[in-house]
Amino acid sequence: MVNLFDSITKHISFEKSTEARNYEAGSSPASGAPVHHASEASLDDIPIVDCLDFFGSSQCDDEKSTPQIVKSSLPTDANAHASRAPKRSAQSTSPENPISSDDYRQKHDIHATVLFAGDCDMKKKLKSRKARKRMHDGGASSVLSVPPCVPEFSALKQSGVPSTIIRNLARRDMTACTAVQAQAIPALLASLFNESLPMASLVCAPTGSGKTIAYLVPLSTFVVHMKEKNRSSEASTENAQGDALSALVVVPTRELAMQIERELLFLTDHLGIHCMRREKSKSQVAKQDILVSTPKRVLSLLDAGHIAPRHFRFCVFDEFDRLFDRESLEMHKQTLRILESIPKPRAIIGLFSATIPQKLEESFRKSYTMSYYRILVGGRVSPTSAVVQKLQYVRDEASKTDALRRLITAGFRAPMLIFVHTADRCEQFARGIETPSLRVAVLKSDMPENAKNLLLEQFRLGEIFILITTDLLARGMDFKDVGTVVNADIPLTAENYVHRIGRCGRAGGQGTAVTFFTDDDRVFVPAIVRMICSGGGDVEPYLRELKVPGAGKLKRARIALGKRHDLPV
Incomplete structure (x- = not known):
């Protein structure tokens, strides 16, 4: 039988993305540039090779059987990937024509409410019909309402976000919030500045929707305010002990932890915030501001006395469904122990994932017995439409x-x-x-x-x-x-x-x-x-x-x- 793969010569063609063209030319040409075929483009146009012979073929076939590999941007700078996020189209209306939070949620399929972990029926907690309506509508008049959406990052300055963070986001052309950012950031900031509100947020949004920035912005804001508070209060116990650690991000893998550390370095540039990196000594962890790690390493540091539960003042569990999945029994037990160690009710907790099945939330309710925000963008288990x-x-x-x-x-x-x-x-x-x-x-x-x-x-x-x-x-x-x-x-x-x-x-x-x-x-x-x-x-x-x-x-x-x-x- 003739092997199809040994009888075809492959031509390669590249379709450069907008970011790649901007990277090379320093301009913003219109999108939809034509595909450059290897036989037509110069060597400068093709950054890899002009012809790939994948399976050992030696003759060119007709164009019908020629495969096409379309490449995205290929910047040569090792750090270039940190600044090549695409420009986002504004998701909000102009100031002259503002959009209400209810309309924004309906437009972007955001379902946000407040739930009590110990009671599946919220109506039993709210006696009056009017109070129930305020809660489910997310109205600002109720203590148990979800904070309004903030479609633009620039508007977060009024909520206490340092202007440096907003400028760092603007360096990536990030001016408009994605749907999950527009709702989750205000919810976590509300918990930061008002302890009478729910201190936990359960957030589910599709992959690639910007969940990492959705929790890193309020987390970094919290750290900045904690550092200012410690500087102004020389008699504080933490300051006297030389402690700085106040925020924790728990993730299932080391690879994801390192990726989040890179995002933090970008987001907190010029803020003087220090993130615990893996190459640093364990004894130095309490002197850092943020720890990003797996459950096993967090417990190792906790058992060795390098950190203490008092450091868990702002905790995020990224990929929460994986961390809390009972099928991974060891990781589930480790995550549960960390969750139980968090000093409640004052600590802020964020739970983020692209998939949060109903059974998982019911299991979480048994471990967390206070009210919390639930924010769903789309469904509980839904693939990205892109x-x-x-x-x-x-x-x-x-x-x-x-x-x-x-x-x-x-x-x-x-x-x-x-x-x-x-x-x-x-x-x-x-x-x-x-x-x-x-x-x-x-x-x-x-x-x-x-x-x-x-x-x-x-x-x-x-x-x-x-x-x-x-x-x-x-x-x-x-x-x-x-x-x-x-x-x-x-x-x-x-x-x-x-x-x-x-x-x-x-x-x-x-x-x-x-x-x-x-x-x-x-x-x-x-x-x-x-x-x-x-x-x-x-x-x-x-x-x-x-x-x-x-x-x-x-x-x-x-x-x-x-x-x-x-x-x-």
């Missing part, structure tokens, strides 16, 4: 490599992320598609930390076309230029699917997500079909008719995944 989602049937495991090679040959928007279940399968897929001219890399959890950091930086800068990894990178990681996500191994839950495909289509960009499934994967398909349809996508009619399996069948299918044969080499 991603084109596709389901592709493959005959068996051995066919996945061929399907992946055909996908690459047909053309894709680079860079590409490929998700698989295990580290061994990462290596197997890499051997199946790599050639000297195709830049493929593998990232696994057991790699040295320095090696992982280097790979991530190369992937961000476009030096790697295809990165094969596990769910290690499925949550929270912000790759603004990723154009394609391939689920070579099917996600096991709808939440996992949403987080995986959310690595593309971020910060106003577009992306494509392709999910392979075999006959053995059919039990997991209905959940993904539901996600695709909820995002406005389309699937084959027979897939819509698949029955949703029971919990027992799903459990048995997950166990069977470990018995599958490895890919042929």
Whole structure:
């Protein structure tokens, strides 16, 4: 049988994004620039190579079979990725035509209310019909109302946000808040300046919607005010002890912690705020202002006496559904212990994720017995609308490599992320598609930390076309230029699917997500079909008719995944 991949020569074409053109020319040309083909463009126009021979071909074929890789911006500066977020279109009206918070919430599908953790029925807590209406409408007249939305970052100065933070945001052309930022930032700031209000916020918004900035702005504001308070109060116990630590961000992976540290460095530039970095001595942690870490390391510092519960005055749990998931029992117990250590009711708590199922919130209510804000942008489990989602049937495991090679040959928007279940399968897929001219890399959890950091930086800068990894990178990681996500191994839950495909289509960009499934994967398909349809996508009619399996069948299918044969080499 003739191998299709060995008989085609690949031409590469690049479609430079607005950011790339601005980076090179220092201007802002109109979007929609034509695609530059390798045969037509000069070497200056093509930053990598003019022709990629992926699978060892030596002759050029007709244009019909020529794949197209569309590259995003490829700045050469290692720190350039920190300033290439796209300009955001204003989401608010002009000052002459202001929009009310209710209208803003309706326009951006924001559902915000106040809930009591110990009582599922809020109506029992509010006796009068008028009080209930004020609460559910988010009116400003009630103590139990959600603060109004703030569509512009410049307006946050009136809420106590330092002007330096607003200027740092403006350096990235971030002037208009996204929907989650417009509601979550005022909610957390309200808790900061008024202790009679709910001190916790449970926030759910789609991937790539700006949740990190939504909690880093109020967290940084809190730290600035705490530093000013300590300077003005020489007799304070914390100041006498030399303590500075007042804010904590808990995340499920070290990679996400390092990404958030970079965001903090940008956001708090010229503010004199210090973030605990991994290379610093553990004994110095209390002298830093902010700690970003995993639950295991936080508890290690707590048990060793380097930090104390009094330092947990502003705590954020990012990717909260992963941290609090009972299926990861060890991480769940660690997170629960940290949550119980927080000095309530005065501490401010933020819980953020792209997916917060109802059962997870009910579990949280058992651990947190006070009122809190609940902010939902869209649904509890909903994919981003910026991603084109596709389901592709493959005959068996051995066919996945061929399907992946055909996908690459047909053309894709680079860079590409490929998700698989295990580290061994990462290596197997890499051997199946790599050639000297195709830049493929593998990232696994057991790699040295320095090696992982280097790979991530190369992937961000476009030096790697295809990165094969596990769910290690499925949550929270912000790759603004990723154009394609391939689920070579099917996600096991709808939440996992949403987080995986959310690595593309971020910060106003577009992306494509392709999910392979075999006959053995059919039990997991209905959940993904539901996600695709909820995002406005389309699937084959027979897939819509698949029955949703029971919990027992799903459990048995997950166990069977470990018995599958490895890919042929």
